[in-house]
Amino acid sequence: MKRYLKLYWLFSVQSLKVVWQHKTGVLFFMFGKLIRFLMFLFFVMILVKNTKTLVGYTFNETLVFYFTFNVIDTLTQMLFREVYRFRWLVTSGELDGVLVRPYHPFIRVLLGGLDILDLLMLGPYLALLTYFLLQIGLTTSYNLSLYLLLVVNSLIIATAFHIVVLALGVLTTEVDHTIMIYRDLSKLAVVPVDIYREPIRSLVTFVLPIGIMMTYPVKGLLNMLNWNLIIVSLVLGLASLLFSLWLWGRALKKYQSWGS
Amino acid sequence: MYNGLMRKILAIAKINLAQYLVYRLSFVLWRVRVILSLFLTFFLWSAVYQSRLSIFNYSHRQIMTYILLIYVIGDLVYSSRVSDLSIQIRNGAIINQLLKPFPFLHNLFTREVTDKLLNLFFSIFEVGLVILLFKPALFIQTDILTILLMLLAIGMGIVISFFISFAISLVAFWSAEVWGPRFVFMTLITVLSGSYFPLDILPTLFYRLLLLTPFPYFTYLPTKIFLDGFSFQYLGMVGISLVWVVLSYFFARALWRKGIREFSFFGR
Numbered sequence: 001m002k003r004y005l006k007l008y009w010l011f012s013v014q015s016l017k018v019v020w021q022h023k024t025g026v027l028f029f030m031f032g033k034l035i036r037f038l039m040f041l042f043f044v045m046i047l048v049k050n051t052k053t054l055v056g057y058t059f060n061e062t063l064v065f066y067f068t069f070n071v072i073d074t075l076t077q078m079l080f081r082e083v084y085r086f087r088w089l090v091t092s093g094e095l096d097g098v099l100v101r102p103y104h105p106f107i108r109v110l111l112g113g114l115d116i117l118d119l120l121m122l123g124p125y126l127a128l129l130t131y132f133l134l135q136i137g138l139t140t141s142y143n144l145s146l147y148l149l150l151v152v153n154s155l156i157i158a159t160a161f162h163i164v165v166l167a168l169g170v171l172t173t174e175v176d177h178t179i180m181i182y183r184d185l186s187k188l189a190v191v192p193v194d195i196y197r198e199p200i201r202s203l204v205t206f207v208l209p210i211g212i213m214m215t216y217p218v219k220g221l222l223n224m225l226n227w228n229l230i231i232v233s234l235v236l237g238l239a240s241l242l243f244s245l246w247l248w249g250r251a252l253k254k255y256q257s258w259g260s
Numbered sequence: 261m262y263n264g265l266m267r268k269i270l271a272i273a274k275i276n277l278a279q280y281l282v283y284r285l286s287f288v289l290w291r292v293r294v295i296l297s298l299f300l301t302f303f304l305w306s307a308v309y310q311s312r313l314s315i316f317n318y319s320h321r322q323i324m325t326y327i328l329l330i331y332v333i334g335d336l337v338y339s340s341r342v343s344d345l346s347i348q349i350r351n352g353a354i355i356n357q358l359l360k361p362f363p364f365l366h367n368l369f370t371r372e373v374t375d376k377l378l379n380l381f382f383s384i385f386e387v388g389l390v391i392l393l394f395k396p397a398l399f400i401q402t403d404i405l406t407i408l409l410m411l412l413a414i415g416m417g418i419v420i421s422f423f424i425s426f427a428i429s430l431v432a433f434w435s436a437e438v439w440g441p442r443f444v445f446m447t448l449i450t451v452l453s454g455s456y457f458p459l460d461i462l463p464t465l466f467y468r469l470l471l472l473t474p475f476p477y478f479t480y481l482p483t484k485i486f487l488d489g490f491s492f493q494y495l496g497m498v499g500i501s502l503v504w505v506v507l508s509y510f511f512a513r514a515l516w517r518k519g520i521r522e523f524s525f526f527g528r
Binding site: 022024025026027028029031032033035036039040043046047050051053054055174177178180181184185187188190191194195196197200 | 296299310311312315316394437446457
């Protein structure tokens with residue numbers, strides 16, 4: 001474990017050095033991200049301020065959904081940024097070099113590119129989330145524990161998604177669109193998935209399962225989930241992780257080296 | 261000479277189409293991504309109107325029309341291959357294009373038209389599917405003068421968007437970091453051209469300041485003209501977009517001339 005932490009640290013430092021080579025790009029990127037975040041926040045705020053509620057959720061509750069989405073989404077991008085660069089590893093044949101190394105390939109292809117820019121964005125998101133959590137006043141230790149448990153479950157599902165993308169990358173070399181479709185799908189839950197009509201709502205909640213990832217933690221916090229739904233979401237999280245690991249194993253068995 | 265040029269343009273259009281057919285999975289996945297963004301705004305606004313008839317002076321029917329129309333117009337205005345140009349400049353592949361017996365900018369123009377027509381076809385199909393599945397109430401504009409003004413505004417939006425995007429690609433003549441300005445440009449387009457909401461719901465001062473930038477003229481203005489009908493106010497706004505057409509054209513032309521004069525590449 002200590003060895004893996006050391007490796008992770010080395011990869012992260014390396015990733016930071018690469019980012020630091022593009023200082024101007026970093027500034028543009030941060031500016032763009034900030035503008036996008038602020039404008040969508042403004043949109044949600046102006047909408048809910050005028051309508052008083054959004055599908056039954058108050059202004060503060062809607063913003064807790066929004067910031068929970070941002071925290072989970074940013075954490076996921078921060079941890080798994082290397083997945084976005086995976087296609088090149090496959091098509092250039094460099095993946096061979098990763099697979100023969102004496103450590104688990106995930107430390108390189110899944111976690112090997114900590115995104116410092118997302119780490120910088122995470123601070124303000126967490127601060128705003130805490131502020132609005134305090135505003136809704138449902139912060140008993142039971143609610144908060146359930147919220148955190150379901151956030152961890154969300155991160156497990158997100159990890160599974162990224163491993164599936166890696167597996168599909170090995171099988172088909174298609175990574176770029178698959179990962180962006182994941183991003184676009186998850187964006188559907190930037191507001192409570194209750195806005196969608198059936199059967200789309202069930203589809204995005206249980207089949208994809210973006211709703212469980214992004215919406216369930218807040219629903220747990222608001223006492224809107226019974227134990228059956230909580231257990232279903234935890235089982236789904238575990239099942240998606242097991243499925244992704246199985247698919248990764250299958251993909252490696254089928255892998256034929258590309259490139260030179 | 262005209263026939264010869266047309267033949268070349270058609271040949272390039274066919275090559276473009278053939279390229280899309282080679283990478284058809286990529287294209288289909290791209291369309292899936294685009295329609296997902298429509299789902300979010302469509303259902304979000306639908307949810308808002310569940311308990312009310314009107315908000316921000318927009319009826320349910322108007323806002324649904326706005327969301328669907330701006331989606332189609334956005335596809336027409338923003339779909340572009342001009343971002344590939346920066347890669348071609350960086351890896352020197354642009355030399356191959358410049359040496360061909362066909363003007364480079366004609367080539368670029370043909371690629372743009374093919375790309376836009378293909379994306380327009382798919383976006384109309386997708387919006388048709390949404391209308392068929394969810395049956396939103398829609399507003400139909402029948403005034404010919406309004407439709408003509410809207411088409412003019414769309415044309416202006418396409419040209420401004422092209423020249424700005426072209427100018428961003430030309431940054432590659434001097435810097436490898438084109439992705440930064442392009443990311444900001446795309447982000448600003450997403451949020452400031454009215455894709456999520458009609459811009460006139462913004463605070464008045466902010467809205468007026470925004471009208472001085474090129475962003476409202478990409479998709480917001482044509483959509484508003486369609487909804488509100490012909491008026492001299494919108495004619496004036498089309499005038500402002502004409503100013504942006506001229507400014508963006510001269511800016512892009514100056515960058516192109518300077519870049520192509522200073523450009524050199526070895527190894528191809």
